[in-house]
Amino acid sequence: MRKVLLFGGVLLSAVLIWFTASNYQSARPIAEENLRGLALSLTSAIENIAIHDPTLQNLGTFKSQDIAFFALIDRKGLYRFHTNSDLIGTPIQGVLPLPTLQDGTTSYERINLRTGEIAFEFNAPIYLSGETLVLRLTLHTYRADTVIRRAELNMIVLLCLLAAGWVLALALYRFTWREEQRKLEMAHRESLAQLGEVGAMLAHEIRNPLSGIKGYAQVIEKKPQDERNSGFAHRIVSETLRLETLVSDLLSYAKSDRESMLTLNLSAVVSHVVALLQPEAEQLNIKFICEFTENILIYSNQDRLSQVLLNVVKNAIQSISESGSIKITSSVDGKYALVKVSDTGQGISMEDLPRIFEPFYTTKARGTGLGLALCKKIVEEHGGKITVQSSVGEGTTVSISIPIRQSRSKK
Structure with a gap:
């Protein structure tokens, strides 16, 4: 029974750990997908504003709690728009995403900002009349990364609960094992006590007939011609039969004929x-x-x-x-x-x-x-x-x- 419970506990623990680890591993792709979906939605909104306002001035009023900053970059590598107005008209910092300009592909990656924050950078083409610009959209990740943090917390809590459960199970196992050992020891002592009691009773039951047999035999030995010997011999036979009955009862009590x-x-x-x-x-x-x-x-x-x-x-x-x-x-x-x-x-x-x-x-x-x-x-x-x-x-x-x-x- 203990082996079954132990195997069941190990199997259950393994399943829970696998489930939690799998959930944690899938959390990051889910967060990335959420960020990418958010970036596409914001890109569509920014493109719509830029199309209706070629001067791009209205983009300065576009706000979102998920946006760290964003910029529009032309083919020359100059900022046509930046949420930091001081950077408008200056060359970009970093490499111009040419595949976005040439093929219209999107790209994204996580970057480290100067503040130490890890942000999500998304590059996508913006098609205006007569030209194509690159939208570089940098998003905060703390809301999307809630999925990751929750998965991490779930994994930590589960591992702590499993560890606590195993500690309690081992403590309970040790307690029950010691209790069983104590019961076995007590049973052994009781068995020895009962054996001693049975031995004393058996010795008493055997001693009485043996004493009679011995006494009658000694009388016959000293006076072999005594006319009372017939009665003594009868008593010897009687006591011998009594011993035989006792042995037979003991054998019957010990055996089983199932x-x-x-x-x-x-x-x-x-x-x-x-x-x-x-x-x-x-x-x-x-x-x-x-x-x-x-x-x-x-x-x-x-x-x-x-x-x-x-x-x-x-x-x-x-x-x-x-x-x-x-x-x-x-x-x-x-x-x-x-x-x-x-x-x-x-x-x-x-x-x-x-x-x-x-x-x-x-x-x-x-x-x-x-x-x-x-x-x-x-x-x-x-x-x-x-x-x-x-x-x-x-x-x-x-x-x-x-x-x-x-x-x-x-x-």
């Missing part, structure tokens, strides 16, 4: 999970109440989704101390398939409810604390959401929503 997702019938997956846990529920006098909407098709990994449902339903079974019921429903809610598991168990306290999805957080004496955290991770991998509502003494409802691949409802 590539092995298939189109599944949600109700069939839920029914399979219910069938697996039915014997355990019957032993505890827990009744399953199932209400399924058929043919809800989702895009899912069957093993991972079954793992979520097994964890949720097992938690519901474990929350019921005596006989009770668990209601499991599947339905369609807009673009999502919705599975709800509601139990009549002991519920979750308001203090524990916000933390139930945290890894290694558990209220069970022998739990790993990864069950609901793993469920949340798997559901979010499916693009869904898992929520829990609970009241102490009334029960808990877990809602799982997953995007629908295709839905056809049948009752």
Whole structure:
């Protein structure tokens, strides 16, 4: 994104600079053309006065704020008329423009006056009865050069604005870069802190079973013929299975099986999970109440989704101390398939409810604390959401929503 913005800024700056430079370069030809057009208009007016007044006296009254001075020159190189009357009849200063007299061509150039001013000198033929004179018209350029000065000012202002913009952009870039570095550093520190916390919890979870295994093994080692060894061996196996469960949960929490997702019938997956846990529920006098909407098709990994449902339903079974019921429903809610598991168990306290999805957080004496955290991770991998509502003494409802691949409802 930054590279795109940088490229866009450079491109925009280049276009603006090119436009301004082009405008400045075209300003001088425009000014010259304006001066030439003004000179032709004034020449026409002067010629008209000279034709109607062969004595040329009326030319002395011809005024214009753009004229510095003008003169009429004959073929001998003498001033027949000059706005400075003292120069009338004197030889011209400079070279006689013969091409103007011979061919009737016009010529113009910028000259430096003795006052230091840069003026526009225009030579054009004036045709009077019986002779041709040269009109040397010298004009002030400050009005025509307004175009040039405005173009120069525009270019300076634009360059200053671009420079200021780039300075601000670089300052903003530096600020955002430093802010990102600070956030990365903070995230790194938080990751280290979380890693330390997870490591401490994991060490605690592993240490307890290992201590039991070690103690029971030492007893068996000292008294190999003791009749209690059978019970100790059973406990060793139990603690080993507990460690194996913890490792399996950790591996499940770390992996992702997005590539092995298939189109599944949600109700069939839920029914399979219910069938697996039915014997355990019957032993505890827990009744399953199932209400399924058929043919809800989702895009899912069957093993991972079954793992979520097994964890949720097992938690519901474990929350019921005596006989009770668990209601499991599947339905369609807009673009999502919705599975709800509601139990009549002991519920979750308001203090524990916000933390139930945290890894290694558990209220069970022998739990790993990864069950609901793993469920949340798997559901979010499916693009869904898992929520829990609970009241102490009334029960808990877990809602799982997953995007629908295709839905056809049948009752």
